[in-house]
Amino acid sequence: MSEAILNGLNGLVAGFFNMHWSNPIMIVVGLILLYLGIKKDIEPVLLVPIGFGCILVNIPLAGLMDKDGFLRIIYDAGILTELFPLLIFVGIGAMTDFGPLLENPKIFLLGAAGQFGIFLTLALALALGFTKLQAVSIGIIGACDGPTAIYVTSKYAPELLGAVSVAAYCYMSLVPIIQPPIMRALTTKEERTINMGAVQKSVSKTTKLLFPLIVTILGGLIAPKGLPLLGTIMLGNFMKECGAVSRLTRASENEIANIVTLLLGISIGATMDGKVFLTSQTLIILILGFVAICLDTACGVLFGKLMKVLTGGKINPLIGAAGISAYPMSARVVQKEGQKYDKKNYLLMHAMGANTGGQVGSVMAAAVMLSVLKGMGII
Amino acid sequence: MIIVGMGGTLLTLWILSLLMSVLKKAFPLKKEGEGK
Numbered sequence: 001m002s003e004a005i006l007n008g009l010n011g012l013v014a015g016f017f018n019m020h021w022s023n024p025i026m027i028v029v030g031l032i033l034l035y036l037g038i039k040k041d042i043e044p045v046l047l048v049p050i051g052f053g054c055i056l057v058n059i060p061l062a063g064l065m066d067k068d069g070f071l072r073i074i075y076d077a078g079i080l081t082e083l084f085p086l087l088i089f090v091g092i093g094a095m096t097d098f099g100p101l102l103e104n105p106k107i108f109l110l111g112a113a114g115q116f117g118i119f120l121t122l123a124l125a126l127a128l129g130f131t132k133l134q135a136v137s138i139g140i141i142g143a144c145d146g147p148t149a150i151y152v153t154s155k156y157a158p159e160l161l162g163a164v165s166v167a168a169y170c171y172m173s174l175v176p177i178i179q180p181p182i183m184r185a186l187t188t189k190e191e192r193t194i195n196m197g198a199v200q201k202s203v204s205k206t207t208k209l210l211f212p213l214i215v216t217i218l219g220g221l222i223a224p225k226g227l228p229l230l231g232t233i234m235l236g237n238f239m240k241e242c243g244a245v246s247r248l249t250r251a252s253e254n255e256i257a258n259i260v261t262l263l264l265g266i267s268i269g270a271t272m273d274g275k276v277f278l279t280s281q282t283l284i285i286l287i288l289g290f291v292a293i294c295l296d297t298a299c300g301v302l303f304g305k306l307m308k309v310l311t312g313g314k315i316n317p318l319i320g321a322a323g324i325s326a327y328p329m330s331a332r333v334v335q336k337e338g339q340k341y342d343k344k345n346y347l348l349m350h351a352m353g354a355n356t357g358g359q360v361g362s363v364m365a366a367a368v369m370l371s372v373l374k375g376m377g378i379i
Numbered sequence: 380m381i382i383v384g385m386g387g388t389l390l391t392l393w394i395l396s397l398l399m400s401v402l403k404k405a406f407p408l409k410k411e412g413e414g415k
Contacts, residue, residue: 030393072384109385112389119381199384206406214398288398363411367389374380 009325018060022274030054030269034306035167042173045258046146046265050166053269058084064270069272074263077371079154079161084264086232092147092359094249094325095237098211100353101360106307107331107350111357113303114323115365117295118142121288122369128284129298130376135159136369138285141168143362144175145325150264151229152366162271163282167289173196175326176333177292178250180298183337186301187204193342194316199349206208206242219364226367232365298326300354319347322354325362333357 037044040325048317056064057071064071078084101107122139130138137157140149141164153161167175171178184192212234220227239249271277304320318338322330330353373379 077405081405102399105399105403108399112392115388116385121386122384145414203403204406204408207402208403211399211407214402215395218395218398219391219393222387248410278383355391360395365384366386368391369380369384369413372383372387376380 004044015059015061017173020060020275022278023058023060025278026058027055027275028093028271029272030058040101043169045147045261046169048117049262050269050272051243054272055269056266057273058112060172065273071266074269075270076259076262078263079150079267080158080263082228084156084260084267086228087256087259087260088147088264089229090138090236090239091252091254091260092239093212094252096233096237096240096356096359097352098237098356098360099203100199100349101145101356102207102211103199103201104350105352105354107154108357108360109307110300110303110320110323110354111359112323112333112364114300114325114358115143115296115361116299116352117292118362118365118369120295120332121264121297122294124291125288128288131157132373136295136373138288139166139292139369140164140366141171141289142296143166143283143366144172144173144293144330145359145362148325148366150227150268152203152370157275160285162268162277163285164289165268166272167234167286171289171293172329175293175324177330178293179321179330179333180337182294182297183318183334186298187305187317189341191305191317192340193345194313194346195342196314196316196319196347196350198346199353209343210240210264215360219367223364223367223371225370225379228254229363230367233257233359237263252345266276270305279340293324297321300324300358316347316350319354322351323358323361324355325358327355327359331359342376 033047033261036042037047063069097121118139122135125135125138133156137153137160140152146168153164216231216234219230236252239245243286300320300323301317304317307315308317316335322334324330335348338345
């Protein structure tokens with residue numbers, strides 16, 4: 001009888017005695033993510049479920065990520081199948097207005113330049129000894145686009161999913177801190193005060209309707225491996241622009257996006273088991289992710305300077321910083337920075353154009369990268 | 380891989396920007412308003 005009592009008591013304290021040294025640290029990391037999401041308002045819809053998932057998975061013996069654990073079921077259903085990021089992308093497409101980009105199509109090029117950091121970071125990751133697929137997943141943090149980063153990483157380097165996702169979402173929310181010093185360092189005061197004037201309304205409804213179709217078909221033919229990403233964001237946008245399926249558009253923007261975001265967040269948190277997450281590799285990934293976003297900003301601004309020269313001074317190079325996919329935060333950063341030097345300079349709509357160009361650019365960059373890897377026989 | 384990736388992304392978006400410019404000319408905003 002006393003043996004039975006002792007065994008019973010053993011069962012109650014087993015959780016404490018089976019803790020790995022990394023578990024309490026990761027529980028604290030989860031608490032920090034919750035703090036950042038709630039108190040600091042940093043991407044709360046993602047950091048709250050990620051933080052809570054991180055806490056759950058670091059409590060030992062619960063079996064939440066074992067074969068029949070509920071976190072494993074959600075992870076296998078939505079992350080391993082790449083379904084969650086794609087469903088979120090439909091919602092993102094439905095929420096995006098490509099009008100400012102279409103008003104000035106050459107701003108597409110800033111959306112391309114804003115992705116160069118992905119490829120430069122990829123090269124850096126390869127030089128540091130990561131495999132090609134791991135380097136691609138690390139470089140894609142520079143896409144500044146959560147669903148794209150999750151899609152690529154879950155498919156090709158799932159062991160890095162926790163680190164890449166946390167890096168992508170945290171750095172996206174730190175864009176207002178990361179970008180301005182780089183923008184100031186690479187531009188002169190005269191360049192920052194270039195007034196681009198008001199955006200003229202010249203885009204017809206037909207153009208806005210044909211845009212997602214053309215991007216899907218052309219982009220899909222050039223880079224077929226990226227069609228799931230490209231197709232879903234453009235599906236959302238097409239539904240929005242056609243106006244004939246407002247119920248589906250509303251559901252994509254709201255119910256579907258919210259449910260999937262919750263499940264996605266918990267699943268990502270569930271990959272943050274201390275034994276796997278707390279390694280020097282994670283630290284290097286976090287550093288490289290930061291480098292990727294800095295390089296994106298620098299390349300975007302430098303390309304903006306080139307476009308300024310080619311257009312005879314009509315383009316303000318600051319909008320190049322909005323060529324990343326952190327929408328619409330980066331556009332607001334550009335507007336704020338421009339107004340520091342000239343209160344009458346309204347760069348917001350031009351920066352929004354570059355920002356939406358960056359959204360398309362990030363998806364295209366991922367699509368091109370995956371198709372090149374496919375062509376090389378690596379995937 | 381990096382050069383093809385950067386170049387491919389830039390080229391694709393450049394082609395898209397040209398196509399969008401053509402579309403804007405083919406379906407201008409004013410003509411649609413006059414047609415109603």
